[in-house]
Structure formats: C-alpha cells, structure tokens
Amino acid sequence: MTASHEPIPGTTIFDGRMAMKGYPLNKMCYSFNEAAARQEFLADEDAYCAKFGLTDEQKTAVRERNALALLAAGGNIYYLAKFIGMLGLNVQDIGAQQTGMTVEEFKAKLKAAGN
Amino acid sequence: MTASHEPIPGTTIFDGRMAMKGYPLNKMCYSFNEAAARQEFLADEDAYCAKFGLTDEQKTAVRERNALALLAAGGNIYYLAKFIGMLGLNVQDIGAQQTGMTVEEFKAKLKAAGN
Amino acid sequence: MAKIVGGVTTSHIPAIGNAIANELFEDPYWKPFFDGYPKARDWLAEVKPDVAIVVYNDHGLNFFLDKMPTFSIGAAPEYQNKDEGWGLKPLPPYPGDPELSWHIIESLVNDEFDICSCQEMAVDHGFTVPMALLWPDQTQRPVRTIPVAVNTVQHPLPTPARCLKLGEAIGRAVASYPKDLKVVVLGTGGLSHQLDGERAGFINKDFDLMCLEKIVDEPEALAKYSIHDLVRLAGAQGAELILWLIMRGALGRKVSKVHSNYHIPISNTGAGLLVLESAA
Amino acid sequence: MAKIVGGVTTSHIPAIGNAIANELFEDPYWKPFFDGYPKARDWLAEVKPDVAIVVYNDHGLNFFLDKMPTFSIGAAPEYQNKDEGWGLKPLPPYPGDPELSWHIIESLVNDEFDICSCQEMAVDHGFTVPMALLWPDQTQRPVRTIPVAVNTVQHPLPTPARCLKLGEAIGRAVASYPKDLKVVVLGTGGLSHQLDGERAGFINKDFDLMCLEKIVDEPEALAKYSIHDLVRLAGAQGAELILWLIMRGALGRKVSKVHSNYHIPISNTGAGLLVLESAA
Numbered sequence: 163m164t165a166s167h168e169p170i171p172g173t174t175i176f177d178g179r180m181a182m183k184g185y186p187l188n189k190m191c192y193s194f195n196e197a198a199a200r201q202e203f204l205a206d207e208d209a210y211c212a213k214f215g216l217t218d219e220q221k222t223a224v225r226e227r228n229a230l231a232l233l234a235a236g237g238n239i240y241y242l243a244k245f246i247g248m249l250g251l252n253v254q255d256i257g258a259q260q261t262g263m264t265v266e267e268f269k270a271k272l273k274a275a276g277n
Numbered sequence: 278m279t280a281s282h283e284p285i286p287g288t289t290i291f292d293g294r295m296a297m298k299g300y301p302l303n304k305m306c307y308s309f310n311e312a313a314a315r316q317e318f319l320a321d322e323d324a325y326c327a328k329f330g331l332t333d334e335q336k337t338a339v340r341e342r343n344a345l346a347l348l349a350a351g352g353n354i355y356y357l358a359k360f361i362g363m364l365g366l367n368v369q370d371i372g373a374q375q376t377g378m379t380v381e382e383f384k385a386k387l388k389a390a391g392n
Numbered sequence: 393m394a395k396i397v398g399g400v401t402t403s404h405i406p407a408i409g410n411a412i413a414n415e416l417f418e419d420p421y422w423k424p425f426f427d428g429y430p431k432a433r434d435w436l437a438e439v440k441p442d443v444a445i446v447v448y449n450d451h452g453l454n455f456f457l458d459k460m461p462t463f464s465i466g467a468a469p470e471y472q473n474k475d476e477g478w479g480l481k482p483l484p485p486y487p488g489d490p491e492l493s494w495h496i497i498e499s500l501v502n503d504e505f506d507i508c509s510c511q512e513m514a515v516d517h518g519f520t521v522p523m524a525l526l527w528p529d530q531t532q533r534p535v536r537t538i539p540v541a542v543n544t545v546q547h548p549l550p551t552p553a554r555c556l557k558l559g560e561a562i563g564r565a566v567a568s569y570p571k572d573l574k575v576v577v578l579g580t581g582g583l584s585h586q587l588d589g590e591r592a593g594f595i596n597k598d599f600d601l602m603c604l605e606k607i608v609d610e611p612e613a614l615a616k617y618s619i620h621d622l623v624r625l626a627g628a629q630g631a632e633l634i635l636w637l638i639m640r641g642a643l644g645r646k647v648s649k650v651h652s653n654y655h656i657p658i659s660n661t662g663a664g665l666l667v668l669e670s671a672a
Numbered sequence: 673m674a675k676i677v678g679g680v681t682t683s684h685i686p687a688i689g690n691a692i693a694n695e696l697f698e699d700p701y702w703k704p705f706f707d708g709y710p711k712a713r714d715w716l717a718e719v720k721p722d723v724a725i726v727v728y729n730d731h732g733l734n735f736f737l738d739k740m741p742t743f744s745i746g747a748a749p750e751y752q753n754k755d756e757g758w759g760l761k762p763l764p765p766y767p768g769d770p771e772l773s774w775h776i777i778e779s780l781v782n783d784e785f786d787i788c789s790c791q792e793m794a795v796d797h798g799f800t801v802p803m804a805l806l807w808p809d810q811t812q813r814p815v816r817t818i819p820v821a822v823n824t825v826q827h828p829l830p831t832p833a834r835c836l837k838l839g840e841a842i843g844r845a846v847a848s849y850p851k852d853l854k855v856v857v858l859g860t861g862g863l864s865h866q867l868d869g870e871r872a873g874f875i876n877k878d879f880d881l882m883c884l885e886k887i888v889d890e891p892e893a894l895a896k897y898s899i900h901d902l903v904r905l906a907g908a909q910g911a912e913l914i915l916w917l918i919m920r921g922a923l924g925r926k927v928s929k930v931h932s933n934y935h936i937p938i939s940n941t942g943a944g945l946l947v948l949e950s951a952a
C-alpha cells in the first residue's frame with residue numbers, strides 16, 4: 163500500500179518490503195545494545211556478520227561503513243544508529259557522509275534552516 | 278475495573294492485580310520453555326526459585342506442587358502448565374487436585390457434561 | 393484478487409496433539425472427535441486454499457508478560473514450532489506469506505487496529521494442532537500460513553465486539569490484495585473449558601451448542617457478550633470464543649454451513665468443529 | 673478523582689543527553705535551546721504533578737522487529753535505562769505507578785485500543801531526555817511515570833488521527849481513576865528532522881511553527897495529515913509529531929498555552945517546547 167504513495171526524494175520508507183530485506187542486518191545492530199556483543203563484533207567483524215546471516219551486500223556495506231549502502235540493504239536508521247554510535251560517529255557525521263558534504267558544511271546547512 | 282464485576286465462584290481473573298503479584302513465578306515458569314532451564318530447576322529447585330526472586334508463598338506452593346496455592350500466589354495457568362507438564366502431570370491430574378476429586382471422578386464429571 | 397473462501401473452527405488443546413502422535417484415531421474415547429474431521433479435509437481438498445490465516449492464542453511460548461500485545465500478526469518467511477516446556481518433538485516449520493502479511497498489517501493499521509507485527513514468531517499448539525487436524529501429512533505443507541495471535545492470557549482481553557470488527561477488517565484487507573489467491577481462515581480454541589481453580593472441569597454444553605448455531609448467521613449476538621460473560625458462561629479458557637469471532641468476521645456477512653461436529657469431552661474441553669463457506 | 677493538569681512537548685534527541693552530561697547550558701550553540709526550559713520547570717513546580725505519562729518512541733532498545741507493537745504501555749514498578757549501544761552511563765531507574773497503568777490499560781482495551789502491556793520495559797533516550805530536561809536532579813524522582821511507547825520504527829505507523837483518538841481515550845481513562853492524583857502528559861520527539869538518506873538534515877521551519885500553533889486549539893487540523901505527509905513535510909523522524917498528538921488528545925478540548933520555545937538547530941533537529949495547561 164505504501165507503494166501507492168508518491169516517492170519522497172532521498173527518503174526510503176522502512177516498510178515491510180525493506181524490513182524483509184534488512185532483517186539479519188537490523189538484528190545484528192540491535193544486538194549492539196549489549197556491550198558483550200559490541201566487543202565480539204569488534205574482535206572479528208566477519209565472523210559476527212556471518213553469525214547473523216548477513217547477505218554479501220550487507221557485509222560489504224558494514225565493512226565500508228557506508229550509510230547509504232546500509233540503508234539500501236534494508237538497514238533501519240534506528241538500529242544502524244547503534245552501529246554508528248559504537249564506531250564513535252554521530253548523526254551529523256553520518257548526515258555529512260550521506261549528503262556528500264563535509265561535517266562543517268552539513269552543520270552550516272542545518273543552521274541555515276533556522277533563518 | 279475488573280473488580281466491579283461480580284465474582285465467578287472458583288475462578289480468579291488473571292488481571293493486572295494478579296499479574297503484579299505473580300510476576301516472578303510466571304517468569305520462572307515461562308523459562309521452562311527451554312530444556313536447559315528445566316534441567317537447572319530439577320537439579321536444584323530452591324536455587325532456581327531464588328534466582329527468579331519468588332516470594333516465600335510462591336516457593337512453598339512450588340515445593341508442594343499445589344495448584345490452588347500457585348494460582349493464589351499469582352501464577353497464571355498458561356505458564357503454570359509448563360511447570361505441571363514438566364512434572365509429568367496433565368490438566369486432568371491438576372483438575373482433580375484442584376477440585377478435591379480422584380482423577381477418575383474428575384474424568385467422569387467431564388463425561389457427564391456431555392449428557 | 394485474493395478471496396476468503398471460507399473458514400474452519402476447531403479446538404486446539406495439546407491433548408489432541410498427543411492423541412495424534414499416538415494415533416488414537418480409533419480409540420473409543422477419541423473416535424467421536426476425530427471422526428468429525430474427514431469432511432473438513434474433504435472440503436479443503438475441494439477448495440484448495442493457497443493460504444491459511446490461523447487465528448489462535450499463544451499459551452506462553454512466543455509471548456511473555458514483559459510484552460503482551462493484544463493482536464499480533466506474523467510477517468515471517470516461516471514459523472517454527474518449539475517444545476513448549478513439555479519436551480514434545482517440534483513439528484516441521486510452516487511456510488509464511490510475508491508479502492500478504494504486510495499487506496494485511498498495513499491495511500489493518502490504516503483501519504485503526506493497533507497491530508503488533510512479528511517478523512519472527514514461534515507457534516505453539518494453538519496453531520499446530522488445528523494445522524495437524526486439517527493437513528495431517530507432516531511431510532507436506534500445502535498451504536502458506538499467517539498466524540494471528542490474540543491475547544487470552546493477561547486480562548484485559550480484547551472484547552468480543554472488537555474481535556468481530558478485527559475479523560471484518562481482515563476480510564477487507566484480503567479482498568484488497570491484488571494477487572489471485574484463495575484464503576481460508578481458521579478460528580481455533582474453545583469451546584467451553586476451564587483449567588484453573590476450584591471450578592476446573594467446567595463445561596457448558598447448552599452454551600456451546602448455542603454458539604455453534606449463532607456464529608453461522610448471527611455472530612453479532614455473540615459479540616454482545618463481555619469477556620466476563622464468556623468466562624462465566626464458557627469457563628476461563630472458554631473465552632477463546634473470541635478467536636472464532638475473528639474468523640467469522642473475516643468471512644463476510646453471508647456464509648453457508650458445510651459441516652459441523654460437537655463432542656464432549658476431549659480432555660477438559662467441549663470440542664466444536666465447524667466448516668463455513670463464504671458466499672461466492 | 674485523578675486529573676490531567678496539562679502537558680509538555682519537547683525534543684528527546686540523544687545529543688541533548690550528551691549536552692546535559694557535559695553541562696553545556698551556557699554554550700552558545702546550546703544556550704538558546706536550554707533557556708527555554710526554566711519556565712517549563714517553574715510550571716511543573718507550581719502544579720506539582722504526582723504522575724507523568726511519557727509518550728515517546730523506543731529507538732530499538734526495548735523493542736525489536738520480532739515483536740513490534742503499535743502502542744505499548746508500561747505496567748511495571750520501575751523502568752530501567754540502558755546504554756543503548758553507545759556505552760552511555762545509564763540513568764537511575766524511574767518509579768512506575770502500576771496500579772494506574774493497569775487502570776489505563778483496562779480502560780483503553782475496553783475502548784477498543786489494542787494495547788501491548790509491558791510488565792518490564794527498558795526506557796531509552798526518548799523517555800529519559802525529556803525527564804532530565806524537566807526534572808534535572810538525577811538523585812530525585814519526584815514523579816511516578818507511565819511510559820507510552822509508540823511505533824515509529826517500522827511502517828505502517830499509527831495514523832495521526834488514531835493517535836489523537838488514543839490521547840482522548842487516555843484522557844477518559846485518567847478521569848475515571850478513583851484516586852486523587854495530578855497527572856501531566858509529556859509529548860516527546862519532533863519537530864522536523866531526518867537522519868537517513870540523501871535527504872538527511874532536512875528541516876522545515878514553517879511546518880514546525882505551524883504545528884506549534886495548531887496543536888494548541890486545532891489539533892484536528894494536524895490529525896488530518898497522513899504519515900506519508902508527515903515524512904514529506906517534517907522528515908522521516910519528523911513523523912514523531914504523532915507523539916505530540918497523543919499528548920494533546922489527552923488534555924481535553926480546551927487548553928491554554930503557558931509557554932513555548934522554538935530553536936533551530938539542535939543536532940539535526942528543529943526543537944519545539946510547549947507547555948499547555950488543561951482547562952480547570
């Protein structure tokens with residue numbers, strides 16, 4: 163039913179279709195709520211991804227810390243935020259990465275929205 | 278709100294009040310879905326009850342395999358059924374125990390309901 | 393377009409699963425119960441549904457009191473059975489139809505039903521026993537499944553009126569699915585029984601027979617009861633009648649009765665079987 | 673009888689939690705944001721609520737996609753915070769009011785809302801940041817809390833119209849509670865922001881200011897939007913406006929505005945603060 167709506171540029175609605183695609187990736191990211199899981203991932207990324215059954219597309223996106231690729235592979239921003247946070251990045255770093263800006267440019271764009 | 282209803286003899290509605298009372302007992306019984314948990318309980322009942330923080334009333338009811346006491350202590354029949362089943366008892370054994378009948382008498386009573 | 397071709401109601405108690413495992417089909421205690429099912433299976437063989445929406449209640453396998461949703465709908469590629477604490481050998485998994493699941497969930501949420509979507513879901517005897525009664529061959533899974541789990545564990549339970557409305561909304565959802573599919577709806581559980589308390593073993597034959605009659609053409613009459621009424625009249629677990637009301641709501645206004653059976657007792661339960669066909 | 677005395681809306685983003693932890697209250701970037709809050713705290717000090725109903729969305733701490741309920745209500749004696757994956761030091765637990773929780777859940781289910789009751793529930797920044805902004809002293813917990821978690825993670829999300837109705841039903845539920853209690857409702861999250869995709873960093877000041885105005889006397893105007901409209905106009909996470917609508921519905925028809933503040937940006941977000949008092 164969501165499909166019947168006009169697409170919103172630069173925005174993917176996390177509906178059932180995306181949820182089916184992203185399930186193993188999101189499940190892995192959800193596990194990062196626990197410190198032990200984060201340590202296990204950081205000790206051997208590939209093994210941890212394999213444990214959750216990530217697809218090759220998802221594994222590559224994880225390896226490359228590529229936010230747009232993670233989203234395209236079915237990642238949900240709320241679970242991805244745990245992965246991103248664990249890497250020491252925040253939503254502005256990731257905003258810059260996704261929009262092809264420097265972090266300073268991205269911050270300036272946000273500030274400009276207040277004018 | 279349930280309290281405003283006329284009580285049904287011999288029947289306790291498992292509402293919020295009972296749920297608050299029975300939470301540790303029901304949580305323990307829910308754990309019996311896993312074979313490892315059943316083994317751990319059977320190896321040392323008291324330690325397992327303590328792990329889930331059962332009240333003294335609940336511990337006694339568990340020790341005595343007393344269905345009415347388990348219910349009065351906030352046990353929910355659906356979770357208790359796992360405890361009962363693990364002991365090799367079925368709902369007719371427990372029906373007999375709760376109604377003060379022999380199992381044969383209890384079965385006869387059920388059969389008579391068909392007439 | 394997808395179409396709901398009809399529905400089946402049946403008891404789902406674990407004792408049936410044991411009787412099946414022990415092949416007690418000709419046992420004098422069980423025979424009057426099992427003898428009701430060949431006609432239901434004949435009907436299914438004739439209509440050949442692609443998908444079964446299975447309305448049941450979880451009995452403490454997939455849901456605990458930490459998160460107890462009122463209405464949950466599976467949206468998984470398959471559903472696993474587990475031993476439920478009794479050490480039973482789990483049955484083979486059931487294939488899902490996640491695309492249809494999501495269509496139904498979207499339709500229901502937009503229709504103001506507050507659904508819990510489940511992308512993993514273990515199914516217990518409430519689901520597996522009806523499936524085994526209607527499709528006995530465990531080496532085959534001829535239908536895809538969509539589990540609809542309803543809270544009957546923790547009061548407040550959804551009202552009978554709400555359940556009938558949920559069924560109607562499921563009917564609208566299926567009817568708006570663009571693929572050509574035949575869908576059957578199973579309403580499981582019931583009829584009168586009570587497992588807990590000094591009133592354990594309570595059965596109410598008159599009430600059960602009345603339900604079996606009214607649910608065909610007058611489900612609104614049953615939807616007028618409160619949950620408290622159902623517990624009083626049908627026993628604590630007899631409140632599972634709400635699962636039948638969801639099934640009935642999904643079939644649409646007009647149905648015809650293909651087959652029915654009623655037998656007391658199986659274990660502690662009055663067992664009602666009903667096969668209803670939706671108007672063409 | 674219990675009474676809803678008013679409501680507060682506020683952003684709940686994690687960056688605020690970090691700024692509080694680092695005491696950036698006078699930092700030029702943060703000052704215009706934090707300066708909005710003393711007046712809200714003054715109002716709370718004056719009305720002295722006993723209970724706060726906190727409407728928020730879980731961001732993947734307590735709920736995963738295996739069981740994603742639309743509306744969940746806590747019914748626990750206390751609620752724990754956890755590190756959410758970022759290694760933050762969890763805040764002390766929040767006391768609950770399970771008796772009032774169950775009263776509300778019973779009332780809502782009877783009112784045909786399909787609630788997920790939660791007898792254990794970890795609360796994340798969506799809950800803790802608003803609490804810290806309004807009751808900064810972490811050594812004290814002067815109000816009991818009832819978390820109301822709304823699915824904004826997995827589409828379909830509940831419609832804005834449904835959310836306003838849920839709020840109205842919460843209002844009726846509280847009004848029917850027999851104890852003398854003062855209850856405040858927090859609507860958290862928003863306003864416009866988007867974290868994901870090429871459109872990350874989207875903010876819509878005009879839309880935010882319109883929401884801050886309309887929600888006071890004309891919430892129905894906001895309830896007419898679809899979720900898709902909200903994503904388009906307020907960004908993917910701007911759909912959190914539905915949490916404000918639940919708060920607003922609970923306050924009753926007539927409210928008066930005590931205080932408001934709006935500032936862009938905090939992190940990626942347009943931050944709106946509003947204090948509304950219910951008619952006596």
Ligand SMILES: [Fe+3]
Pocket residue numbers: 404405449451518581582629632
């Ligand atoms: Fe059952």
Ligand SMILES: [Fe+3]
Pocket residue numbers: 684685729731798861862909912
């Ligand atoms: Fe948020």
